[in-house]
Each structure stands twice: as C-alpha cells, then as structure tokens.
Amino acid sequence: xxxxxxxxxxxxxxxxxxxxxxxxxxxxxxxxxxxxxxxxxxxxxxxxxxxxxxxxxxxxxxxxxxxxxxxxxxxxxxxxxxxxxxxxxxxxxxxxxxxxxxxxxxxxxxxxxxxxxxxxxxxxxxxxxxxxxxxxxxxxxxxxxxxxxxxxxxxxxxxxxxxxxxxxxxxxxxxxxxxxxxxxxxxxxxxxxxxxxxxxxxxxxxxxxxxxxxxxxxxxxxxxxxxxxxxxxxxxxxxxxxxxxxxxxxxxxxxxxxxxxxxxxxxxxxxxxxxxxxxxxxxxxxxxxxxxxxxxxxxxxxxxxxxxxxxxxxxxxxxxxxxxxxxxxxxxxxxxxxxxxxxxxxxxxxxxxxxxxxxxxxxxxxxxxxxxxxxxxxxxxxxxxxxxxxxxxxxxxxxxxxxxxxxxxxxxxxxxxxxxxxxxxxxxxxxxxxxxxxxxxxxxxxxxxxxxxxxxxxxxxxx
Ligand code: ADP
Numbered sequence: 001x002x003x004x005x006x007x008x009x010x011x012x013x014x015x016x017x018x019x020x021x022x023x024x025x026x027x028x029x030x031x032x033x034x035x036x037x038x039x040x041x042x043x044x045x046x047x048x049x050x051x052x053x054x055x056x057x058x059x060x061x062x063x064x065x066x067x068x069x070x071x072x073x074x075x076x077x078x079x080x081x082x083x084x085x086x087x088x089x090x091x092x093x094x095x096x097x098x099x100x101x102x103x104x105x106x107x108x109x110x111x112x113x114x115x116x117x118x119x120x121x122x123x124x125x126x127x128x129x130x131x132x133x134x135x136x137x138x139x140x141x142x143x144x145x146x147x148x149x150x151x152x153x154x155x156x157x158x159x160x161x162x163x164x165x166x167x168x169x170x171x172x173x174x175x176x177x178x179x180x181x182x183x184x185x186x187x188x189x190x191x192x193x194x195x196x197x198x199x200x201x202x203x204x205x206x207x208x209x210x211x212x213x214x215x216x217x218x219x220x221x222x223x224x225x226x227x228x229x230x231x232x233x234x235x236x237x238x239x240x241x242x243x244x245x246x247x248x249x250x251x252x253x254x255x256x257x258x259x260x261x262x263x264x265x266x267x268x269x270x271x272x273x274x275x276x277x278x279x280x281x282x283x284x285x286x287x288x289x290x291x292x293x294x295x296x297x298x299x300x301x302x303x304x305x306x307x308x309x310x311x312x313x314x315x316x317x318x319x320x321x322x323x324x325x326x327x328x329x330x331x332x333x334x335x336x337x338x339x340x341x342x343x344x345x346x347x348x349x350x351x352x353x354x355x356x357x358x359x360x361x362x363x364x365x366x367x368x369x370x371x372x373x374x375x376x377x378x379x380x381x382x383x384x385x386x387x388x389x390x391x392x393x394x395x396x397x398x399x400x401x402x403x404x405x406x407x408x409x410x411x412x413x414x415x416x417x418x419x420x421x422x423x424x425x426x427x428x429x430x431x432x433x434x435x436x437x438x439x440x441x442x443x444x445x446x447x448x449x450x451x452x453x454x455x456x457x458x459x460x461x462x463x
Contacts, residue, residue: 003136008034010335011126011139013118013280016044017324018145018312022332024104027111029336034137036128040115042101044147044312046321047094053168054192054355056090061199061357069394081200083177094170118146120282123305141307141335144283144295145328148275148313157244160251161271164189178202178267182253184241186213188354190272191229195356198232205264207239207255209273214354218366220401224417225360228397236264244269277314291316300341301331307339323350351429353422358398361425364413364432367403377403377412380438382458384418388449395419400458402428402441409438409462420451427455438462 012019015037116130166173186208239255251269277294289296293316309331312324333343353361383399384390398418441459
C-alpha cells in the first residue's frame with residue numbers, strides 16, 4: 001500500500017537560520033510552505049544553544065569587566081556574580097524570542113511548522129516523523145537546512161564532558177558557577193566560553209591540540225587578542241587529549257604533550273573541538289553529493305538537483321547564523337526564479353566575530369593570507385591606545401587593521417581586536433563586500449567619539 005502524499009510547493013528540513021527566512025519570503029510570495037524541525041520551534045541551534053544564549057552570558061561578563069575597570073574611576077563597591085540568575089536571564093531571553101517567533105509564524109497563513117524529523121524518500125518526496133506518525137509530502141522544492149551539531153570525538157570518557165549544548169540550552173545542565181574548568185579545544189567556542197567563565201572568577205585550563213589558539217585564523221590578530229584575555233585562563237598548546245575520568249564530582253583530563261602524559265582537573269570539563277553537519281537520512285541515497293564539510297553546493301545553493309537547495313551550516317561553507325540567513329534568501333530567490341541561478345551567496349565576505357572579552361572580528365583577506373597566496377597588500381593600521389572611546393572606557397588594547405589592494409586601493413579585508421569588534425566589523429564588512437576603496441573610507445566622516453572613527457583613521461594611515 002502506498003502512503004497518501006500531501007503536496008506542498010516548498011518544504012524546509014530544519015527551521016533555523018537556513019530555513020525560516022526563505023520560508024517566510026516564499027510563503028508571502030504565495031507559495032505553500034512547510035518547515036519541519038524536531039525542536040518544534042523556529043531559529044534552530046542559534047537561539048536554542050548558540051549565538052543568543054551564549055551572548056546573554058557574555059554580555060553580563062562584559063558589564064562586569066567594565067565595572068572592574070571603573071572600580072577606581074567613580075564606581076565603587078563590588079558587584080556580586082550570581083550565575084544562577086544569569087542563567088535565568090538567559091532562559092528568559094530564549095523564552096521571549098520563542099514567543100516572538102510564534103507570533104510571527106501566526107501572521108503567515110501559507111506557512112506551517114511541523115514538529116518532526118524529515119528524511120528523503122526520493123528527490124520530490126520527504127517523509128516527516130511526527131509525534132502522530134509519519135506524514136509524506138510531495139515537494140516541488142526542498143531546502144535542506146538541517147544545520148550542524150556538536151562533534152564529540154571518540155575519546156574514552158568523553159561522556160563525562162559537558163558541551164556548549166549543556167551550557168546554553170534552555171534550562172541548561174550547568175546552572176552553578178564552577179570554580180575550575182577544563183576546556184578541551186581552543187577554537188572560538190572553547191575560547192569564548194573560557195573567557196566568559198574566567199571573567200566570573202572560574203580558573204580555566206584550555207587545552208589546544210595544535211600550536212595555535214584559534215587555528216586557521218590570522219596569527220597577527222590572534223597574537224594581538226590573547227594577551228588581552230583574562231589571566232584566569234591558562235592556555236596549554238600541543239596538548240593531545242587522550243581520556244577523561246570522572247572522580248567524584250571532579251573531572252580529570254589526561255593529555256599528552258611532547259611525549260609526556262599530563263593532567264588537568266576541574267569541576268567541569270567542556271568538550272569544544274568543533275561541530276559537524278547534520279545530514280538528513282536519505283540525502284546521499286537519493287544522489288545528493290555529501291562532502292567532508294557537508295552537502296556540496298555552489299553559490300546558488302543548488303545541489304545536483306536544481307530544485308533541492310542546501311543552505312546554512314549543513315553545506316559547511318560558512319557555519320554562522322547570519323551566513324545561513326543570507327543563504328536562505330538566496331535559495332528563496334532562486335526558487336522564485338524557477339530554480340534558475342538568479343542570486344548567489346558570497347561565501348568569502350561574511351563577518352566573523354570571536355566573542356571573547358574583549359572580542360576580535362575579521363572579514364575577507366588578511367595580510368597573512370595574502371602573503372601565503374603570493375599577493376601583496378597595503379596595510380592600514382589604527383591602535384585603540386589613541387582612540388577617544390577606548391580611553392573613555394579604559395579599554396585601550398588592540399586596534400584595527402585594513403588590507404588594501406595595491407593600485408586600486410580596494411579594501412580586501414580587515415580585522416579588529418578590542419572594543420566593539422563585533423560592531424565595527426559591520427562597517428568594514430560592507431565596505432569589503434561592496435568593493436569600497438581606501439579613498440572611500442578615508443572620505444567618510446565616521447562618528448566621533450565612537451570607535452568607528454578608527455576605520456577612517458586606519459584608511460587615512462596609508463596616505
Ligand atoms: P542553520 O543556521 O544552518 O539553519 P541550525 O543548526 O541553527 O542551522 O538549525 C538547524 C535545525 O535543523 C535544527 O533546529 C535541527 O533541529 C533541525 N534538523 C536537523 N535535522 C533535521 C531533520 N532531519 N529534519 C528536520 N529538522 C532537522
């Protein structure tokens with residue numbers, strides 16, 4: 001007996017950043033759209049356990065660090081760190097945003113969110129396992145936006161470690177402030193988390209497998225950032241974690257460094273060695289190409305089947321929420337164009353921020369990458385030691401670097417370390433993406449006394 005199929009114009013696998021912007025745009029354009037997600041809510045991992053909840057904790061740390069800098073400058077008295085209440089604040093923000101998303105969904109009659117996990121039956125048929133049994137859909141177009149999940153390596157005792165999921169999901173596992181923490185992994189998630197907890201007074205040991213923290217990122221940016229981080233973080237490089245043991249309430253992490261076995265102990269061990277794409281069942285079986293980093297797509301986001309798109313973390317191109325949102329809209333535009341490539345995602349010009357305290361951010365080509373490609377760049381520089389806002393905030397570490405193409409003086413990329421990094425990369429990012437030159441940046445009256453002033457000054461530094 002063949003199962004009855006419901007027909008929809010578009011089905012999204014997932015309801016996160018790669019899915020819902022397209023779902024709304026297409027539904028508002030008159031198409032019938034179904035989003036599927038086992039969470040039963042919109043926003044994916046970003047709101048559930050990623051960007052938003054981690055920043056709710058981070059911003060509390062930022063306020064605390066500012067308060068410390070002002071302890072002798074007009075703000076006296078010690079602020080008490082109350083981690084359980086920070087967690088309650090984080091949970092409340094998540095709840096507020098879920099309620100807001102439910103309201104948005106209610107305004108869009110052509111769009112349904114079905115709680116359940118989706119799998120491919122054939123290139124036009126998707127089965128969704130719901131609480132009330134399986135539903136099958138005949139779909140004209142599919143957007144695979146199943147995202148990514150925490151990668152837990154097969155290390156003995158890995159189950160004794162927490163992951164970012166346990167820290168940031170609603171009603172998280174970790175609700176009290178650990179005195180000591182071991183972080184396995186010196187990527188941006190591990191370093192950010194180490195930095196927040198260090199601000200709250202936790203002693204953190206961070207174990208990084210290779211020779212560089214934030215491996216793959218610009219070494220000059222990293223070298224500028226690391227000395228500005230809390231002394232409560234001890235960073236151990238070239239540490240190869242071999243096993244984790246639970247000893248009562250303690251976690252002991254054994255690692256090998258230069259041939260010798262060493263150990264680090266904490267109330268909590270965090271596993272933060274990366275994320276991996278979540279590939280829906282049936283994807284490879286129906287003939288969609290899945291590579292090492294995820295589902296293979298070009299800038300039109302189409303898979304081998306022009307009517308099946310893969311947007312967001314699942315394609316492994318730029319695993320960041322804002323990149324997923326843009327890709328989702330590209331997929332929507334190409335669906336509206338009849339599965340022709342009318343719009344393209346720009347994978348090379350997406351801002352990335354490391355939300356440590358203080359943070360760092362970058363976009364495009366840096367001097368080191370240019371050198372590795374045998375290219376020359378002209379570097380513009382501005383240090384926050386001379387910046388009025390940084391001086392007002394008593395946060396003068398770091399600065400802005402901009403990299404221009406010789407001749408055209410087109411801005412190819414840049415980085416910021418220090419105050420407002422995650423905000424400043426917006427202006428620099430737009431300038432890179434739109435091909436502005438050093439002359440354009442130098443001629444724009446960035447506002448005084450704000451940190452964006454430094455962008456114009458960095459551009460003028462090359463003349
Ligand atoms: P992105 O930002 O790339 O959209 P996220 O990880 O934030 O990625 O969101 C992906 C969402 O997809 C998650 O909420 C996850 O629950 C959901 N998901 C994963 N696998 C499936 C599946 N097989 N069917 C439906 N939803 C899925």
